[in-house]
Amino acid sequence: MKKTLIILTVILAGLYVVLTVLDTSEYRLEKQIYRVQKEYNRIMADPKVVPEAEFDNLTARYQKLIAAYPESEVTPNMFLFIGALYNARGNPAKAIENFGEILKRYPDKGMLCATALLNIANTHANNKDEAKTMAAFDAIEENYADTEIGFNLPLLRANYYLNTGHKARHQEAVAKAIDYYKKKSRENPDSQVQFNALRLLVTVYYGQENWAAAVDTLEEILLTFANSQLMTQQRAALFIRSINMVCLTKLNDYRRAEKVYTRFMAEYPEHPLNKVMEQLLGAIKTLKDKNVKVTTQE
Amino acid sequence: MPSKKSVFQPIALLRTSLGSIVQNPVILYPFAIMAAIQIFIIEILFFAPRYPLNIFFGPMIKTMEGERFLHYPYNYAILNKWFASTQMVTYVLLNSFFFGVAVLIIYLLNSGKTMRLRSVFRQALSRYIHLAVAVLLPVVCLKGFAWAYSLVIRRALLIRSTSGKFFMIKQIVLMGAPYFNLFFAVIISVVFAFVVPLIVIEKKKVWAALIDNFKILFSSFWVIFTVVFLLSLVYVPFFMLKTNQIIYQAGLAPEVLGLTIVLGVFLTMVIDALQLTAITTYYLLKKEIK
Numbered sequence: 173m174k175k176t177l178i179i180l181t182v183i184l185a186g187l188y189v190v191l192t193v194l195d196t197s198e199y200r201l202e203k204q205i206y207r208v209q210k211e212y213n214r215i216m217a218d219p220k221v222v223p224e225a226e227f228d229n230l231t232a233r234y235q236k237l238i239a240a241y242p243e244s245e246v247t248p249n250m251f252l253f254i255g256a257l258y259n260a261r262g263n264p265a266k267a268i269e270n271f272g273e274i275l276k277r278y279p280d281k282g283m284l285c286a287t288a289l290l291n292i293a294n295t296h297a298n299n300k301d302e303a304k305t306m307a308a309f310d311a312i313e314e315n316y317a318d319t320e321i322g323f324n325l326p327l328l329r330a331n332y333y334l335n336t337g338h339k340a341r342h343q344e345a346v347a348k349a350i351d352y353y354k355k356k357s358r359e360n361p362d363s364q365v366q367f368n369a370l371r372l373l374v375t376v377y378y379g380q381e382n383w384a385a386a387v388d389t390l391e392e393i394l395l396t397f398a399n400s401q402l403m404t405q406q407r408a409a410l411f412i413r414s415i416n417m418v419c420l421t422k423l424n425d426y427r428r429a430e431k432v433y434t435r436f437m438a439e440y441p442e443h444p445l446n447k448v449m450e451q452l453l454g455a456i457k458t459l460k461d462k463n464v465k466v467t468t469q470e
Numbered sequence: 471m472p473s474k475k476s477v478f479q480p481i482a483l484l485r486t487s488l489g490s491i492v493q494n495p496v497i498l499y500p501f502a503i504m505a506a507i508q509i510f511i512i513e514i515l516f517f518a519p520r521y522p523l524n525i526f527f528g529p530m531i532k533t534m535e536g537e538r539f540l541h542y543p544y545n546y547a548i549l550n551k552w553f554a555s556t557q558m559v560t561y562v563l564l565n566s567f568f569f570g571v572a573v574l575i576i577y578l579l580n581s582g583k584t585m586r587l588r589s590v591f592r593q594a595l596s597r598y599i600h601l602a603v604a605v606l607l608p609v610v611c612l613k614g615f616a617w618a619y620s621l622v623i624r625r626a627l628l629i630r631s632t633s634g635k636f637f638m639i640k641q642i643v644l645m646g647a648p649y650f651n652l653f654f655a656v657i658i659s660v661v662f663a664f665v666v667p668l669i670v671i672e673k674k675k676v677w678a679a680l681i682d683n684f685k686i687l688f689s690s691f692w693v694i695f696t697v698v699f700l701l702s703l704v705y706v707p708f709f710m711l712k713t714n715q716i717i718y719q720a721g722l723a724p725e726v727l728g729l730t731i732v733l734g735v736f737l738t739m740v741i742d743a744l745q746l747t748a749i750t751t752y753y754l755l756k757k758e759i760k
Contacts, residue, residue, distance in 0.1 A: 173496060173499050173587065176499075176503075177499075177502055177506075180502075180503070180506040183506075183510075184506060184509050184510060184513065187510070187513055188513055190522070191513070191522075191523070193516040194521065194522050194523075195520045195521055196521045197519075197520045197521045197524065199520050199542060202541050202542035203542050203543075206542055206543055210721075422626075432681070448594075
C-alpha cells in the first residue's frame with residue numbers, strides 16, 4: 173500500500189515538474205505582469221498622493237520585465253504604461269521618450285505605433301503644444317492611416333479643436349471628417365470599413381447636434397447591414413435605442429422613428445428584429461395617442 | 471471502546487469511525503487513490519492552457535471559453551469550471567469502484583478476516599456495474615433537484631420588489647442556492663446510504679440493494695442524517711469561499727483559488743472516508759445485533 177502511494181506521489185510530482193520544464197509559454201511573464209498591473213492600477217487611481225519612490229519602483233519593475241522578455245508580444249505595451257506613469261507624475265518629456273521607444277523598436281507594428289503616436293499627441297495636447305500635437309496626428313495620417321486609430325483621426329482632430337476652443341477650426345475639421353467618412357463609406361460598400369465609417373459619421377453628427385442626419389445615418393446602417401455578421405444583437409439594440417432616443421427626445425418626431433421601423437420591416441419581412449420593431453411601433457402609437465412628449469433628464 | 475448501543479448515537483459513531491481510520495489507515499487507501507486521480511486531473515487542467523498541452527487543449531479553451539482563458543489569471547477560472555464538470559464523470563465511473571473497495575476493507579477489518587488488497591480490488595471489480603448504477607442514482611436525483619431549483623430561481627428573478635416579503639423570498643432563493651443544494655445532497659446521501667454496503671457485503675444486485683436499503687433506513691434515518699449532516703458542515707466554508715467569490719473580492723492572488731480546489735480534494739477524501747466508515751460500521755453493527 174505504502175509503495176503504491178509513494179509511486180502515485182512521485183508520478184504526480186514528476187508530472188508537475190516535467191510540464192513546468194516543458195512549458196515555453198509566457199506564463200511566468202503573465203504572472204509578473206498581472207502583479208505589476210495591479211500596482212499600476214492602484215497608483216493610477218490617485219497618482220497625486222503616491223510618493224515618487226513608488227513611481228520609480230514600478231517603472232523599474234517594468235524596465236526589468238522589458239529587459240527579461242524583449243521579444244514578448246506584451247512587452248511593447250509596457251512602454252505605454254511607463255509613459256503613462258511619467259505623464260501622471262508630470263514628466264511629459266520622459267513620457268514621450270518612452271512612447272517613442274515603441275516607434276524605434278517596433279516600426280512594423282502599425283497599430284502599436286499608431287497608439288504610441290496618439291499617446292505622444294495627447295501628451296503634447298495636455299501641454300497645449302498645438303504644433304507638436306498636429307505633427308503627431310500628421311505622422312499617424314501619413315504612416316498608419318489604415319489602422320483603427322488612423323481611421324478615427326479626422327474625428328480626433330475635430331475633438332482636439334473642440335476641446336481647445338478653436339471653433340472655426342473645429343467646424344472645418346468636422347466638415348472634413350464628414351467628407352472623409354462619407355467617401356470611405358461610398359468607396360467600400362457592404363464592408364466593415366463602411367460599417368465603421370457610418371458609425372463614426374453618427375458620432376460626428378452627434379457632436380454637431382445634427383440629429384436629423386444622425387438618424388438618417390443610423391437608418392442607413394440598419395438597412396445596409398441588417399443581415400450582416402457585423403450587426404450583432406447588442407449592436408442592433410444600440411442602434412434602435414439611439415434612433416428612439418434621438419427621434420423622441422431630440423427631434424420630437426414620432427413619425428421619423430415609425431418610418432425607419434416600417435421601412436425596415438417592409439424590406440426585411442422575415443427579420444428577427446421585426447418583433448422588437450413591432451413592439452416599438454405599438455409603444456410609439458400609445459405615446460402618440462396619449463400625446464406624450466418625451467424628454468431626457470438633465 | 472464505546473458500547474455497541476452507544477455507537478448508534480451519531481457522535482459516538484463518528485468517533486468510532488475516526489478511531490477505526492486512525493488505527494487502520496488502510497481504510498484511507500482507496501480514498502487516497504481517488505484523491506491522486508483528482509490531483510492528476512487538476513494538474514492536466516492547470517497546464518492545459520500552456521505548452522505542450524495547449525496543442526490539444528488550446529483550441530478547445532479558445533472556442534468554448536475565449537482567448538483570454540488561455541492566459542493568467544483566467545486559467546484558474548478554467549481550472550475551477552472544468553474540474554467541477556469532470557467531477558460527475560469521475561464520481562460515477564471511478565469513485566463508485568473505490569467506494570466498493572473501501573466498504574470491503576472496513577468489512578474485512580471488522581470481521582477479523584485476512585485482507586489481501588488485490589483480492590479486495592478483484593471483488594469490488596466484480597460488483598462494478600451495480601456500484602456504478604448505485605452511485606449514478608443519487609447523482610441523477612441531485613441533477614433533477616438542481617434543474618427544479620433553477621426553475622425556482624428563474625421565477626424568483628421575476629420578482630421586482632426591492633423590499634418586503636417577496637424581496638425576502640427572492641433573496642433566500644438566490645443567496646441560499648448553494649446551501650439548499652448542499653442540504654438536498656445530504657438528504658440524497660442519506661436516502662441511498664446503505665446501497666453500496668449491501669451491494670458489496672451482501673453481494674446484492676442494485677435494485678435488491680435499493681429495496682433493502684430503504685428497509686434499514688426506516689429505523690435509522692435520523693442517525694445517518696445527523697452523521698452526514700455534521701460532516702457536510704465542513705464543506706460550508708468552501709461553499710462560501712466559492713459562491714461569495716471572497717477570493718476575488720478580497721484581492722487575493724488567483725493561486726488561492728487553485729489551492730482551494732486542491733484542498734477541497736483532500737477535504738472530500740477525509741469526509742468521504744469518515745462518512746463511508748460510519749455508515750458501514752453502523753450497518754455491520756445492526757447486522758450483528760440482528
